[in-house]
Amino acid sequence: MTTASNPRSASGAISPRLQLASLSAPSVIFTVAMIAFPFGYTIWLSLQTFTATGMTRFAGADNYVRMISDEQFWNGLTITFYLYFLSLVLQLVFGTVLALLMFRAKKLPGIVRSLFISPFMMPPVVAGMMWLVILDPSLGAANYILTSFGLPPSNWLASPAFVVPTLALIDTWQWSPYVALIVLGGLQALPPSVYEAAEIDGASGWQVLWRITLPLLLPTLATATILRSVDLLRFFDLIYITTQGGPANASTTLNIYGFRMGFEFFQLGYASSLMVTLSIIVLGAVIVLNRVRNAVAW
Amino acid sequence: MASISMRSLVKTYGDFTVIPGLDLEIADHEFVVLVGPSGCGKSTLLRVLAGLERINGGDLYIGDDRVNDVPAARRDIAMVFQDYALYPHMTVRQNMAFALEMRGMDKAEIETRVKRAAGLLHIEDFLDRRPKALSGGQRQRVAMGRAIVRDPRVFLFDEPLSNLDAKLRAQVRAEIKALSQQLRTTMVFVTHDQVEAMTMADRIVIMKSGIIQQVGSPEDVYERPANLFVAGFIGSPAMNVLPVTVAGDRLVLSNARSVQIASLGSKRPAALIEGATVDLGIRPEHFEVAPDDPNAIAVTVDLVEPLGSDTLIHFKLAEINAIARVSPDLRPKPGDSLSLSPVPGKIHLFERETGEVIR
Numbered sequence: 001m002t003t004a005s006n007p008r009s010a011s012g013a014i015s016p017r018l019q020l021a022s023l024s025a026p027s028v029i030f031t032v033a034m035i036a037f038p039f040g041y042t043i044w045l046s047l048q049t050f051t052a053t054g055m056t057r058f059a060g061a062d063n064y065v066r067m068i069s070d071e072q073f074w075n076g077l078t079i080t081f082y083l084y085f086l087s088l089v090l091q092l093v094f095g096t097v098l099a100l101l102m103f104r105a106k107k108l109p110g111i112v113r114s115l116f117i118s119p120f121m122m123p124p125v126v127a128g129m130m131w132l133v134i135l136d137p138s139l140g141a142a143n144y145i146l147t148s149f150g151l152p153p154s155n156w157l158a159s160p161a162f163v164v165p166t167l168a169l170i171d172t173w174q175w176s177p178y179v180a181l182i183v184l185g186g187l188q189a190l191p192p193s194v195y196e197a198a199e200i201d202g203a204s205g206w207q208v209l210w211r212i213t214l215p216l217l218l219p220t221l222a223t224a225t226i227l228r229s230v231d232l233l234r235f236f237d238l239i240y241i242t243t244q245g246g247p248a249n250a251s252t253t254l255n256i257y258g259f260r261m262g263f264e265f266f267q268l269g270y271a272s273s274l275m276v277t278l279s280i281i282v283l284g285a286v287i288v289l290n291r292v293r294n295a296v297a298w
Numbered sequence: 299m300a301s302i303s304m305r306s307l308v309k310t311y312g313d314f315t316v317i318p319g320l321d322l323e324i325a326d327h328e329f330v331v332l333v334g335p336s337g338c339g340k341s342t343l344l345r346v347l348a349g350l351e352r353i354n355g356g357d358l359y360i361g362d363d364r365v366n367d368v369p370a371a372r373r374d375i376a377m378v379f380q381d382y383a384l385y386p387h388m389t390v391r392q393n394m395a396f397a398l399e400m401r402g403m404d405k406a407e408i409e410t411r412v413k414r415a416a417g418l419l420h421i422e423d424f425l426d427r428r429p430k431a432l433s434g435g436q437r438q439r440v441a442m443g444r445a446i447v448r449d450p451r452v453f454l455f456d457e458p459l460s461n462l463d464a465k466l467r468a469q470v471r472a473e474i475k476a477l478s479q480q481l482r483t484t485m486v487f488v489t490h491d492q493v494e495a496m497t498m499a500d501r502i503v504i505m506k507s508g509i510i511q512q513v514g515s516p517e518d519v520y521e522r523p524a525n526l527f528v529a530g531f532i533g534s535p536a537m538n539v540l541p542v543t544v545a546g547d548r549l550v551l552s553n554a555r556s557v558q559i560a561s562l563g564s565k566r567p568a569a570l571i572e573g574a575t576v577d578l579g580i581r582p583e584h585f586e587v588a589p590d591d592p593n594a595i596a597v598t599v600d601l602v603e604p605l606g607s608d609t610l611i612h613f614k615l616a617e618i619n620a621i622a623r624v625s626p627d628l629r630p631k632p633g634d635s636l637s638l639s640p641v642p643g644k645i646h647l648f649e650r651e652t653g654e655v656i657r
Binding site for chain 2: 191193194196197198199200201202203204207211212215216218296298
């Protein structure tokens, strides 16, 4: 008989419990080392304050209490959500339109399709640098095009009013093709007979789009929303490369603010509490959106 | 309500011709079943009728209207799809109302029609459910309901029973038949199941490779098959086909001339000249056990399949496999000898070259 104390039976076979432990050990170790430990450590850091000598001292909820009265925190949170909603809406709209166009243009050559979807394969640093040049107020192509049409030039990333919409546009340029790919997959999975039924039922092209295609795409759009939400709420790289949160903190998202607190002002405890808060926001968004996805599933 | 007329109808896909030129008249109120093996063009023909496929030649009339270039939406037809094609994100009520909404029908009238159709199909309790919350049989009813509310000129059914289990299939089959008698609308039903065809149709159209093999009532195609294909396709188990040779007034097995299958009566067809070889067809149910008949064929039982209502006996006639359907009271065992005799007047003769029936 196999027992816990005797992992091998008389026939030499490994006990099921040991088999289970040995098979799951790599993933358990990986999860603890790569996810649970860093996250737990961040939570621990968020409950500490650093003394002048670099030592930590338990601060309880002080960092979280400080956050409530920190104007910069609320500014960061507002900008994070502004950028999130603006980018998400733009990416879902452009991604869906692009997917519908690619779906209709079935004979589009592969190279053209690849070009359409190539921006999201570009490293953010490259994309950021490229757009910095394009949007340069005096030398960039963007203002050249505006002025050549008789329109006034813009300060783009240098304007507190325009910086967030501009960042949203750059991110939309880069990630709409990714949304389009997801939506295209959803479109290709829709049952063709439903469209034939709609054709016989007398639905026009627009009616099919609004009453059949888009409602059927809702689960796919919800998946795309979840994937983009996680990225957009953690928006960092493009901002860091292009504006570093400026001008005048107009693009300082919570992520950027946390980074500056931690690595410019060395307030690691407070920075960690900001990141824990952001993580909770991301997690909450994922949970809510997942419920939405289940609700619209057909 | 409308008749359908197909005149020299051609359908091709690129270089591949699915229907090379088909003529068929379907009368008003008629229930016609298109039947044939996979790839025979029956579903393509239905899609052509629906307007989901354009024809490449010939003319198609629904009622007095030539509809060659009329889009599906304006043909006033309703179709029940093989996979039902219900709108999965809509409730049953919304599914049934959709086509009426597209026509801009008044809301009160839509509700009246939906309720009437739901009552007819006994789906009133499911009106606010989505398709995923329905069983296969319920979905099938909803698909029919969606067609019925439109009160179309023609109903088209594309193998709507193929996704149902055997018991439900028999039940729904009877319901569709009853519905057709109640609605008195022209119906075209596609199936590869000959039982469905036989039980539901006013007329059956048997197709092969896009060509109509025979059009007739279920009795016609069963009793008087036009060719070997129809003879083999209609009836289960399939008709036994034996090569026979004319020897005087007898038909003997070509490879065992001592075995007489039948004798030729006074109405001997002109094609049956002495020594001619033809195919003789006899259905399993048209063998009778005749121990006292001196001309009966003595066979050795290979296999017995008791079906309850009757028993299938497998045997060989000069190395050719054959089946006889006999009374369930008869319980022979493999290896037993049995004397079988064809029921007079129930044999069919076909030309060897063309497979056409010899009358």
